[in-house]
Structures are given as C-alpha cells and as structure tokens.
Amino acid sequence: MRDLPEFDLSRFLPYRMTVAAERLSAGMARRYRAEFGISVAEWRVLVHLADGGEVSIRDLEARVNLEKSKASRAAARLAADGYVTKVPNAQDRRLVSLSLSDKGRALMADLIPRALAFQERLDRLLAAERAALDAALDAILTEDL
C-alpha cells in the first residue's frame, strides 16, 4: 500500500484561520448572547445601523457579508425585539428601510464600548504582528481565491 504525502493540518492556513476566527468570535458571541440574546448576525446588522442612514437588506448583504436570508431573519428578529424599526422604503417599495430604535440605540451604547475594549485587548496581544496581520487579511479578503 503506497504511502500518502505528508500533510500537517495544524499548519494548513484555512484550518488555522477558521479555528482562530471561532476563538475570536466565541467569547464575544457567548457574552452578547447570554446578556442580550444577540447573535453574531444580529450584531453585524446593529453595527451597520449604528453607522446611520437608511439601510436595506441588500446593503447588509454587501457591506457586512450576510447572506440575504440570514440578514432578513436577523432584521426580523431585531424588529420583533424592538431594537430596530423596519418600514418599506418610500422611494422604492421593494426595499426595506431599517434603522435603530431608541432601544436599539441604547443597546449599542452598551455593546460598542465592550467591542472596543476587546479590540484593544487584541491590539495589545498582537502588537508586534498587527501590521503584517492586517496586510495578510487584506490580501486574503481582496484576492479572488
């Protein structure tokens, strides 16, 4: 029986990156979920809405990498929970117009500082490698693989 080529999964970038991303998201996701019942998809929607302006599902799909049914469901949950108002867009009634409610604004006033604190913690941990890490991620995100 012929031997297989050597292959070390623990050095394989797609694997390493996936596990690292899970680690990074896990902590925040767990806390957000436990304290506020907010999922990662909902978090992305909220962040984009906090930027202001009228936002549609397709905007979310394009800007925060949420497949449209995922974005639609996240928005529906947030609207049901009162964090988000969802009305048809006046100019084009195919579109929905999402925006933060006062309750959603208050939620983000809690959440954003926590995210910034976590970001700073990562900055300290990765200080030396930060520039190269950003460059590598930019390359991966830009390049068409």
Add this chain to the structure above:
Amino acid sequence: MRDLPEFDLSRFLPYRMTVAAERLSAGMARRYRAEFGISVAEWRVLVHLADGGEVSIRDLEARVNLEKSKASRAAARLAADGYVTKVPNAQDRRLVSLSLSDKGRALMADLIPRALAFQERLDRLLAAERAALDAALDAILTEDL
C-alpha cells in the same frame, strides 16, 4: 439623542478573521464537496486518519477541533460511504477505532496534493506577511480569550 461611539466593523478583528476564514475555506470546500461529496468536517477527519494509527471520536475532538457530535456524524457518513472503517476498540469498548479504508486512502491520495497546491498558492500570496501571520495565529490560538 446622544451619539454612539465610532465603530468600524470592517476593522474589527473577529469580523475580519471570520470573513477571511470563510473565503479561505469556501474555495476548497466547494470543490471537495462538488467533486467528492466531502464536507469540511469530513475532510478534517480524513486528514487526521491519514496520519495513521487508531483514532477515536475524542481524539478528533481534541486534535482537529470538531465538537464530538459533529465528529461522530462525520465519521458515520465516511463509514457509510466506505472511506473509513469503524470498529469498537478492542482494549476499551467505549471507544471507536477509526481508520482509512483502501478507498479512503485512494481519496486522500487525490485530496492531499490539491491541499498542498492551495497551500503553496497562499504561501506565494502572503510571502511577505507569512511569518507574522503565523505568529499572530499562534498567539490567538494559544491565548485564552
């Protein structure tokens, strides 16, 4: 209405890393799935089995970051497809003993070179940042966040 703190999701590491990981896995996953019907979880199981030896579900959980029910189901599918043999461990019958069948070995003889080629492509793309990227990933994977 008080203004919210500035927050740029596209610079937030958990988000960036998640999207980058999805990009990296997507290409390979799509091809493996289309050509061989192999999922990411099954791929991880196969790689670990290709290392040789008798492997249990708990080994997979510990070594390739697969939650145990995910590992169990992946192993069951691979066994059903004839890529893997699954028998109770003789010394401890609580454990299963997984190993590659000849068919599974042939599959990996196809898959591993493709993975190595992809790895090399990434190495070329990220040549300049590679060392720092590895260091950053090691830090994230090691540190308890």
Add this chain to the structure above:
DNA sequence: TCCTGATTATTGCATATGCAACGATACAGG
C-alpha cells in the same frame, strides 16, 4: 463481587443555515 462515579459515543430535539422559488415592485422599450 457489587456499587459508584467517570468516560465515551450516539441520538433527540430545537434552532440555524443556505439555496431555490416565489410574490411584489420597478423600469425600460415599444
């Protein structure tokens, strides 16, 4: 030997996910 507590893999179940199909709306060309 016979309990008791641990460990392991599987399965039930509720929820999440992604894709395709659909209905509603907009728009351009005739």
Add this chain to the structure above:
DNA sequence: CCTGTATCGTTGCATATGCAATAATCAGGA
C-alpha cells in the same frame, strides 16, 4: 399604456448544528 425583464425581500424546505440526555463500558473501592 403594456409588456417583458430585473431587482428585492421573504419563505419553504432539506440539511447542518450544538447541546443535553442517554446507553454502554470501564475503573476503583468496599
């Protein structure tokens, strides 16, 4: 004005996922 085409959001559906509960097995001590 009409008609065909494109875009947008939602939903149906099949599958995937994660957690908790379970059954089987083991190890150690009374």
